Amino acid sequence: MEKEVQVIHIMKELSGRWTIPILLSLDKSGGRFTPLKNTLQISPSRLSSNLKTMTEAGLIQHLSPFERNHPLLPEYELTEKGRFMKEVALVISNAEYRLNQGFLAAKAWNWPVLIALYYQYHEFNAIRQLLQTVTPRILSKRLGELYEKGLLEKTLITNPRPKYTYALSSNTEPIIRSTNSNLSALL
C-alpha cells in the first residue's frame, strides 16, 4: 500500500490549474514575474496568489528585492522539492499528451483516481478510502468524467447487490503503467 499512497500524495500536490504550468515555465522565464505572466497568459493577481501558495508549499522560493543583486535576476526559484516536482510534472505532462484527453491534473482527484485504479482499487469505497480526503460527491463526479473521456470502464455487478466496479480502460492502462513506473523511478 505504501507505494500507491506515496504516488497519490504527490499527484494531489500537483493538481490545480496553475501548479504544473508554473513549475514547467519558471526556469524558462528566468524566474521573473512578467515573462512568466506573459508565457502563461494569466492575470497578475492570480499569478501572485498561485506563487504565494506554491511558496508556502515549499515548491518555490521567493527572493525579496533585497536578496536580488540585479533587477534581471530571478524573483522566484525552484526549491529542491520544486525541482523534484518539476520532474514529476514532466512525467504527468507526457502522460497527458499520450492520453490526449486534455489537462487532467488541472482538476483535483483525476490523477489520484487513475493511480488508484492502476493499483487495483476497483470499488468506490476502496478508492475513497485510499484517497482519504475526497468527498463521495467529487469522487463520483470524477469517475463519471473519466468514464466519459473513455479513460476507465465500469462494470455493473448484481450479486450480492448491484454496484459498479471500475477499471482502467485497455488503452489507458499501458500509459498509466509506464507513468507509474517513471514516477517510481523518481521516488
Place this chain on the structure above:
Amino acid sequence: MYKPGFTLWYSVSDVERTLEFYTEKLGFEMDSYDKENGMGSVHTNTKECYIGFSEAEQVVPSTAAAVFEVEDIDAAVKKLTEKGIVFNGEVSTIPEYVKLISFKDPDGHHMELSQTL
C-alpha cells in the same frame, strides 16, 4: 580596470509607464524595449550612460538619487513641470557649490536635478 560606461538598473512595476516617463517627460532616448520580458532601457544625455528597467512583482523605491546635471536649474524645472513632473519642494542651494531639486519616477525611485555653481 574600468572602461567608460555606467548603467543604473531599476526594478519597476510597469515598464511601459516607466519608459513613457523617461522618454516623453524627461526627454531621454529609448534604447531598448522588450515587452514580453518586461524590460527596457533609455540612453541618458551622457555618452555610455544608460538607465535600465525590469518589471518585478515587488518594487522597493530606491533612495539613492540619480542626479542629472543641468545648465540652468530654474529653466529645467519650468520645462519639466510643464511636462508633468512633480518636484519635491523648492530648489535648494548649497552656496558656491550646487543647486538641487528632487523628484520621483513613477515607482518612487529618487531623482535629482543639479546645477553646479
